[in-house]
Amino acid sequence: MLRNYLSAALGNMGRNGLYAAITILGLAVSFTAAILIGLYVRDEYSFDRFVPGHENVYRVKLDLLLPGQKPRPIDVVQSSVTARLKLDFPEIQYAARVASSFSVTKRGDATSNDLVTWVDPDFFRVMPYPVLAGDPNAALASPDGLVLTRSAARQYFGEDRPIGRTLLVNPRTDARLDLPPDEAKAIAGFHPMRVAAVLADPPSSSHLTIQVFASGRASFSPIAVEDRHASDNSEFELAYLRLKPGASPAGWTERLRAFADQRYPDREEPHSTSRFWLAPLDGIHFVPIGIGPDGIMRPSADQRVDIAIAAVGALIVAIAGINFVTLMTARATRRAVEVGVRKATGATRRDLVLQFMGEALVYVAVAMVMAVVAAELALPSFDAFLGRSLKFDYLADPSVLGALVAAALLTALLAGAYPALVLSSFRPAAALKGGLGLSTGSVAVRQGLVIAQFAILIGLIVMTATIYRQTRYVLNDALRIDTDQMIRLGGPCNSAFDRESRNLPGVKGVACAGGPVLALGTSETTAFAPDRSVRTIYTATVGPGFFELHGLKPVAGRFFSRSRGEDVLLDRPAAPPELRPSIVLNESAVRLLGLGGPAAAVGKAVPWERPSLQLPPDAKAPDLPSRVIGVVPDFTLGSLRGAVNPTIFYVEPISSGNLVMKLDRQRIPEALDGLRQLWRRTGHEGPPNVVFESQSIQRLYQDVITQGVCLGICSGLAILIACLGLFALAAFVTERRIKEIGVRKAMGASSADVVRLLLWQFTQPVLWANLVAWPAAFFAMDYWLHGFAYRVGQPAWLFVAAAAAAALIAWATVSFQSWTVARAKPARALRYE
Numbered sequence: 001m002l003r004n005y006l007s008a009a010l011g012n013m014g015r016n017g018l019y020a021a022i023t024i025l026g027l028a029v030s031f032t033a034a035i036l037i038g039l040y041v042r043d044e045y046s047f048d049r050f051v052p053g054h055e056n057v058y059r060v061k062l063d064l065l066l067p068g069q070k071p072r073p074i075d076v077v078q079s080s081v082t083a084r085l086k087l088d089f090p091e092i093q094y095a096a097r098v099a100s101s102f103s104v105t106k107r108g109d110a111t112s113n114d115l116v117t118w119v120d121p122d123f124f125r126v127m128p129y130p131v132l133a134g135d136p137n138a139a140l141a142s143p144d145g146l147v148l149t150r151s152a153a154r155q156y157f158g159e160d161r162p163i164g165r166t167l168l169v170n171p172r173t174d175a176r177l178d179l180p181p182d183e184a185k186a187i188a189g190f191h192p193m194r195v196a197a198v199l200a201d202p203p204s205s206s207h208l209t210i211q212v213f214a215s216g217r218a219s220f221s222p223i224a225v226e227d228r229h230a231s232d233n234s235e236f237e238l239a240y241l242r243l244k245p246g247a248s249p250a251g252w253t254e255r256l257r258a259f260a261d262q263r264y265p266d267r268e269e270p271h272s273t274s275r276f277w278l279a280p281l282d283g284i285h286f287v288p289i290g291i292g293p294d295g296i297m298r299p300s301a302d303q304r305v306d307i308a309i310a311a312v313g314a315l316i317v318a319i320a321g322i323n324f325v326t327l328m329t330a331r332a333t334r335r336a337v338e339v340g341v342r343k344a345t346g347a348t349r350r351d352l353v354l355q356f357m358g359e360a361l362v363y364v365a366v367a368m369v370m371a372v373v374a375a376e377l378a379l380p381s382f383d384a385f386l387g388r389s390l391k392f393d394y395l396a397d398p399s400v401l402g403a404l405v406a407a408a409l410l411t412a413l414l415a416g417a418y419p420a421l422v423l424s425s426f427r428p429a430a431a432l433k434g435g436l437g438l439s440t441g442s443v444a445v446r447q448g449l450v451i452a453q454f455a456i457l458i459g460l461i462v463m464t465a466t467i468y469r470q471t472r473y474v475l476n477d478a479l480r481i482d483t484d485q486m487i488r489l490g491g492p493c494n495s496a497f498d499r500e501s502r503n504l505p506g507v508k509g510v511a512c513a514g515g516p517v518l519a520l521g522t523s524e525t526t527a528f529a530p531d532r533s534v535r536t537i538y539t540a541t542v543g544p545g546f547f548e549l550h551g552l553k554p555v556a557g558r559f560f561s562r563s564r565g566e567d568v569l570l571d572r573p574a575a576p577p578e579l580r581p582s583i584v585l586n587e588s589a590v591r592l593l594g595l596g597g598p599a600a601a602v603g604k605a606v607p608w609e610r611p612s613l614q615l616p617p618d619a620k621a622p623d624l625p626s627r628v629i630g631v632v633p634d635f636t637l638g639s640l641r642g643a644v645n646p647t648i649f650y651v652e653p654i655s656s657g658n659l660v661m662k663l664d665r666q667r668i669p670e671a672l673d674g675l676r677q678l679w680r681r682t683g684h685e686g687p688p689n690v691v692f693e694s695q696s697i698q699r700l701y702q703d704v705i706t707q708g709v710c711l712g713i714c715s716g717l718a719i720l721i722a723c724l725g726l727f728a729l730a731a732f733v734t735e736r737r738i739k740e741i742g743v744r745k746a747m748g749a750s751s752a753d754v755v756r757l758l759l760w761q762f763t764q765p766v767l768w769a770n771l772v773a774w775p776a777a778f779f780a781m782d783y784w785l786h787g788f789a790y791r792v793g794q795p796a797w798l799f800v801a802a803a804a805a806a807a808l809i810a811w812a813t814v815s816f817q818s819w820t821v822a823r824a825k826p827a828r829a830l831r832y833e
Contacts, residue, residue: 023324024367026721030320031371031407033717036382037313037710038403039375039390044306047205047285051127053242056093057281058249060085060239062274071275072522073288075238075297079226081276082120082239084263089255091247096123098210098238099222100296102490104686106168106190107156113686115295116169117210118221126242127281133161134197140215147197147213155211157195165195169214170685173225183228187220190685204388207284207298241278249278299702302787308780309707312714315456317407319721321415322453324363328356328419353420360416361409368408386706447765450726454769454806455776457722460715461802462777467708469792470785474701481635482551483693485663488518489675490689493543493653497682504678506664506671512543512656517649519638519696520658527608527648529593537589537608538645541655544568547584547632549662556598557630559584560651567629568651581610581650583626587634589646598631608648626650637693639700643789660693719809726762726813755815762814766807774799 048054060081063071082095096119103116121140124147129136132150139145146167153162168190173179193214202208216223226236243249256276264274279287289300372394379392394400491497493512502510516523517540527537544560544567552559560567560582567582585593585601595601605625626648634644663671672690679688698705778794785791 019327020363022724022727023327023363024370026320026323026724027364027367027411028370028374029717029721030317031368032374032378033316033714034313034407035371035375035392035404036378037309037714039379039392040382040386040388040710041306041310041313043205043388043390044285044301047207048281050203050205051129051281053128054281056243056245056247057126058241058243058278059281059284060241061277061279061287063277064274075289076236077239077276078264079223079236080263082241085239085241085259088259088263089252091243091249092241093244093247094122094125094242096120096126096240097216097223098123098208098240098296099216099226099236100210101171101173101222102689103172104170104190105156106170106686111686113689114212116171116212116214117296118171118214118216118218118223120216120223123213123240126240129202130200132198132200134163134195136197136199136213139196140213141217142194142196143215143217143219144191144193145196145215145217146193147199148195149199149211150201152211153195153198161198162195163198166192167195169193171214171220171222173220173222179225179229187225191218191220193218204390207300208296209298210296240281252278299699305707305784308784309710312460312711315460316714316718316721317411319453319456319718321411322449323721323724324360324415325418326449328360328416356420357412357416360420361412364408364412364415368404372404385709450765451768451772453722454766454810455772457715457718457809458766458769458773458802458806459777459780460711460718461805462773462799463781464708464711464715465798465802466777466781466785466792466794467704467711470788471701471704471708473792474704474788474790475697480552480633481637483637483697485665485668486550486660486693487663487690488513488658488660488693488696489691490657491659491684493656493659495682497678497684498659500678500682501659501661501675504671504674506667506674507661508664509545509549509662511546511549511660512541512653513546513658513660514541514652514656515658516540516647517542517546517637518658518660519636522645525609525648527593527606530595530604535592535646537592538647539610540647540649541652542649543651543653543656546660549660550635552632552635554584555587555631555633557584557602557628559630559632566627568653581626581652582629583608584630584632584649585628586632586644586647586649588644589648590631592646595628601628601631604628606648610650637697723809723813726810758814759811762810763807766803766810769806770799770803773802777802 048057051057059075060077062074062077064074065071079097082097086092086095098117098119100115100117102113105112105114105116119140121137123140124136134147136147139147148156148162150160153160156162156167157165170188170190173187202210214221218224223237256278260274260276285298285301286303287300289297375392379390383390391397392400394404498510498512501507514523516538523539524536525539527535529535542560544562547554547559562568564582583606585595585606587598590598590601593601593606595604595606605627607625610624610626632649636644661671661675675690676687777799781794785794
């Protein structure tokens with residue numbers, strides 16, 4: 001019997017080659033997209049699960065609570081946190097800290113500026129990584145121990161197991177301004193470190209991207225330096241904990257609150273409190289990244305977005321399934337005689353349902369095989385786009401194979417059930433007479449499915465366009481700042497390099513900047529409104545010319561000038577605290593302080609507590625007033641997912657550890673080469689760490705860019721599949737209406753009249769689909785856009801344009817067939833059948 005069913009299915013596919021090919025192709029394309037999306041979502045939910053015992057590993061997170069503001073997440077914690085936690089929480093088995101720094105490394109004559117990560121000796125007890133050679137625990141226990149990944153080993157030494165080889169490392173910790181001269185001299189320069197272990201490359205599903213692990217026990221490491229000089233108010237390191245087997249952090253909320261209040265009662269930020277909490281290792285990927293080390297963590301993900309991407313994959317399969325149902329039910333009358341003969345010879349309805357369900361399964365099985373092959377061919381390019389290493393080992397992974405089989409069976413069941421029930425319901429006598437037509441209910445179901453198909457299509461078009469507009473907005477318009485050909489590099493202001501770089505060919509301008517204005521951390525302080533109420537406000541140091549270099553113009557007043565002594569604090573280690581620098585406020589700061597608008601704010605004196613590295617370590621800057629000389633528009637070089645911080649800008653060269661430069665677009669290679677030569681000539685070791693501002697901003701929104709591209713591809717596939725189904729449906733419908741068209745033309749209808757008639761038939765589902773697609777797409781995108789503090793709107797023209805695009809797609813798909821039928825001679829049409 002199975003052989004008969006298979007023979008009947010293959011015979012029907014052969015007799016209806018065009019429709020079978022369209023159905024299978026649509027299913028194959030949709031399955032391919034669904035497989036790739038499924039692999040991506042599966043990878044998202046597998047982050048850090050490769051670590052043995054990952055369910056017992058947590059990262060210590062810190063929320064900073066400031067008056068009148070939402071909690072601000074911070075990834076780094078105080079250097080003393082891990083040791084104190086182990087004392088107060090006996091459930092902790094191991095704890096380890098992680099700190100990164102751009103360090104100069106040297107092997108032979110090769111010198112490079114690399115990101116080296118310094119970790120405590122227990123790091124690999126907290127998070128055991130797969131080992132290729134050596135003992136990583138013993139390596140970190142030694143002050144000169146290095147642990148490399150295989151990729152790093154090949155990069156530095158050209159081999160997989162360079163055990164015992166030496167790498168010279170200069171972590172540049174001597175550049176800290178608060179180090180005593182004797183200590184800075186002792187730790188300056190290169191230090192030999194020995195490779196004692198090599199790890200297998202961690203999978204792309206690790207939230208850490210560390211390649212070089214250096215022992216934090218080295219006296220020159222940032223961890224050791226921080227231990228010797230850190231205060232309880234400075235956050236510097238990531239902290240990871242492994243709990244003892246059977247221990248749980250349930251109920252730790254109050255214990256951690258008491259821990260923070262007892263151990264860290266005061267902070268540098270006035271009127272603020274700290275709250276510690278634990279993020280499970282296997283959930284860190286979905287925790288928003290706060291202030292922390294740059295370059296060693298992958299961007300976090302949003303579970304809502306992953307769920308939405310999975311839903312898009314399901315919708316694409318739904319479109320292909322709708323094609324299957326509409327084509328099978330539309331061609332039902334062509335199989336009426338076959339059904340009548342089989343029923344007349346004794347076949348029951350159950351037999352017919354099994355036959356037609358079997359045919360559906362054959363279609364789906366062929367499509368699934370094609371999809372598996374296509375997914376394997378597309379996976380390398382998909383991996384390269386995502387920067388991942390997705391695994392599609394369906395033969396060795398029962399869960400993947402089971403998912404493929406289950407998806408095929410479910411699709412066959414859902415897509416084949418209704419056509420099977422319709423086809424098996426024909427009465428033999430009516431079927432054999434040849435007068436059988438589809439019931440009104442069947443036609444209505446098919447029409448409803450076409451409406452659903454176009455509703456999905458219109459919704460995807462709206463969503464793709466909205467994500468594209470928001471991405472362009474956050475990358476170009478909302479920043480309100482020119483980042484074109486702007487670079488930044490760590491370098492002291494008012495140095496020889498700073499002065500001479502201004503005269504290099506290809507360098508159009510240079511300015512100093514502190515980390516906060518470049519989105520490299522934040523600095524908070526307090527200021528007083530005119531009514532003497534306290535306001536928490538952010539601060540950032542800039543150099544004269546910084547705003548102008550980025551194309552900003554004052555909303556009111558002026559910007560800083562080198563020719564005005566009150567604007568620039570002298571770069572001297574003992575500047576008196578009575579110096580009152582001129583300040584520039586952004587628009588948000590003017591509103592926060594209640595200064596009555598930008599023009600009214602200029603010239604007013606604002607008392608504020610100035611953070612200063614020039615005071616003695618235990619001294620506190622007094623609340624002194626500064627005169628507002630100008631107001632700058634709200635701008636940011638960071639993420640626009642949150643509002644721009646109200647900020648006081650002031651000039652203090654000793655606190656500005658970065659240089660920003662505007663390069664000539666036509667002379668970028670020449671300018672970069674000149675900067676490298678000047679860097680060496682002015683006594684710096686290794687190459688300068690140059691970062692293009694535009695690339696840095698793009699990395700902040702890489703998830704949004706990826707979502708937009710993925711959704712755009714999905715929309716294109718949905719359009720392709722819908723067009724295939726509509727083309728086949730139009731071919732069948734126009735074929736069934738040939739006699740009607742012949743009568744119309746014989747009665748005087750023109751070819752244009754016939755084309756309009758047929759196009760209107762396929763336009764109606766598009767118009768009805770808008771009633772479903774518009775509200776669904778609006779609410780989905782409104783929910784997504786609320787993840788940004790600054791966002792585009794959803795104008796009415798966007799929805800109208802999506803509807804028009806769907807209508808044009810429908811017209812383009814059916815117009816050729818409609819015109820061909822309309823041009824046929826009436827006599828030939830009337831002889832049809």
